[in-house]
Amino acid sequence: MKFVDICSGLGGFRVALEKIVPEAECLLSADIKADAIKTYNLNFNEDNKTTDLYDIKDLPPFDLLMAGFPCQPFSSAGQKKGFDDQRGGVIFKILEICQKSKPRYVVLENVSNLITINQGESLRRIVAEFRNIGYHVSYKKFNSADFGVPQVRERVFVVCHRDHEVDLEAVETRDPVVLGDVLEMDQQYTDLPPDFVAKILKLHNKSSLHGYRVQDKRGGGKNIHSWDLDPDLTEGDKTLMNLIMTERRKKKWAAEKGIPWMDGMPLTAQEIKTFHDVPGLQGVLDGLTEKRLLRLEKPKTLDENGKRVYDTEGIPGYNICKGKLSFPISNILDPRGTSPTLTATDCNKLAVIGKGFMRKLTPREMARISGFPDTYQLLPECNNFDLFGNTVVPPVVEAVLRQTLDA
Numbered sequence: 001m002k003f004v005d006i007c008s009g010l011g012g013f014r015v016a017l018e019k020i021v022p023e024a025e026c027l028l029s030a031d032i033k034a035d036a037i038k039t040y041n042l043n044f045n046e047d048n049k050t051t052d053l054y055d056i057k058d059l060p061p062f063d064l065l066m067a068g069f070p071c072q073p074f075s076s077a078g079q080k081k082g083f084d085d086q087r088g089g090v091i092f093k094i095l096e097i098c099q100k101s102k103p104r105y106v107v108l109e110n111v112s113n114l115i116t117i118n119q120g121e122s123l124r125r126i127v128a129e130f131r132n133i134g135y136h137v138s139y140k141k142f143n144s145a146d147f148g149v150p151q152v153r154e155r156v157f158v159v160c161h162r163d164h165e166v167d168l169e170a171v172e173t174r175d176p177v178v179l180g181d182v183l184e185m186d187q188q189y190t191d192l193p194p195d196f197v198a199k200i201l202k203l204h205n206k207s208s209l210h211g212y213r214v215q216d217k218r219g220g221g222k223n224i225h226s227w228d229l230d231p232d233l234t235e236g237d238k239t240l241m242n243l244i245m246t247e248r249r250k251k252k253w254a255a256e257k258g259i260p261w262m263d264g265m266p267l268t269a270q271e272i273k274t275f276h277d278v279p280g281l282q283g284v285l286d287g288l289t290e291k292r293l294l295r296l297e298k299p300k301t302l303d304e305n306g307k308r309v310y311d312t313e314g315i316p317g318y319n320i321c322k323g324k325l326s327f328p329i330s331n332i333l334d335p336r337g338t339s340p341t342l343t344a345t346d347c348n349k350l351a352v353i354g355k356g357f358m359r360k361l362t363p364r365e366m367a368r369i370s371g372f373p374d375t376y377q378l379l380p381e382c383n384n385f386d387l388f389g390n391t392v393v394p395p396v397v398e399a400v401l402r403q404t405l406d407a
């Protein structure tokens with residue numbers, strides 16, 4: 001079998017394929033990221049250069065094309081521009097290659113939003129384009145957690161076959177595993193600000209911190225907020241912050257202001273007084289604003305294009321000032337559970353906690369959480385957070401390939 005590995009990243013597709021067809025021959029590995037190619041070359045003993053997909057010309061005949069084409073145009077973490085984003089056009093280059101080379105199999109991966117963006121029009125267009133050049137097409141959303149990987153990572157696989165449609169409903173899953181099976185708990189260093197770690201550890205006993213989120217925009221029993229970490233705040237200050245955080249999400253305030261509701265409405269001192277009438281309220285609000293826990297801002301309304309803009313006639317109110325990006329971490333992982341989706345922007349904010357320490361994920365932990373074997377080599381000088389935030393998960397690919405190649 002001969003194959004090409006487009007948008008190859010760390011080589012997750014190839015790791016999976018080589019388990020099924022060890023003798024498979026790679027004719028082309030292409031990625032535009034230097035760190036990805038450097039790590040890929042190390043693991044597959046090749047000397048690939050960074051390659052712009054649009055520079056690829058004629059290829060010799062091959063049997064299988066695999067591609068985790070750019071997800072940012074379709075991702076909820078991005079601007080969801082779809083084909084209007086230049087990177088969204090990569091799929092058309094892949095179509096061009098397939099039209100010329102006519103491989104028997106095509107296996108593509110992308111974010112789950114591909115199903116819903118533009119009311120599903122983007123995915124319908126991709127399916128139609130492949131059918132137009134002679135393929136039977138099927139697609140399905142899979143979660144890595146169903147394939148023996150301790151990560152909740154939902155991705156859509158689009159499978160094209162020259163002869164008949166592949167039954168993706170028959171793809172075999174694996175028994176679940178938890179983070180405790182893959183974490184390196186002997187790695188007890190700290191790569192987070194020591195004063196921040198000390199404040200976190202002081203809040204609760206260490207076992208109860210598992211599964212906590214560190215953010216200001218939401219409440220709940222397992223959230224740590226800025227005001228929880230400020231030793232100078234009184235219990236009254238913290239009570240007020242918690243009340244504002246909850247009240248600002250209620251739809252009644254939008255009705256009273258006569259503007260469309262949005263999640264997180266700024267509240268005036270008079271409005272706050274209706275649910276927290278205490279002596280010296282204005283002074284407390286001023287103090288919390290000075291500490292940059294609250295900010296004064298006008299409410300937002302919708303303009304003629306449906307975009308949120310500040311209401312020029314609105315009365316300024318108090319709103320929560322910070323969000324999760326204000327903190328060096330966003331989640332404290334629970335070894336009894338699974339990791340949230342590793343993303344290029346956020347996986348460096350996932351924390352592991354143990355006896356007297358708290359740190360970020362190690363590269364080996366990210367590899368395991370992404371389903372890579374321990375034989376896969378990693379380079380400390382590369383941005384592994386970015387690489388694993390963008391990778392495909394080999395066990396999911398392997399299951400899809402087994403169903404595709406055996407069909």
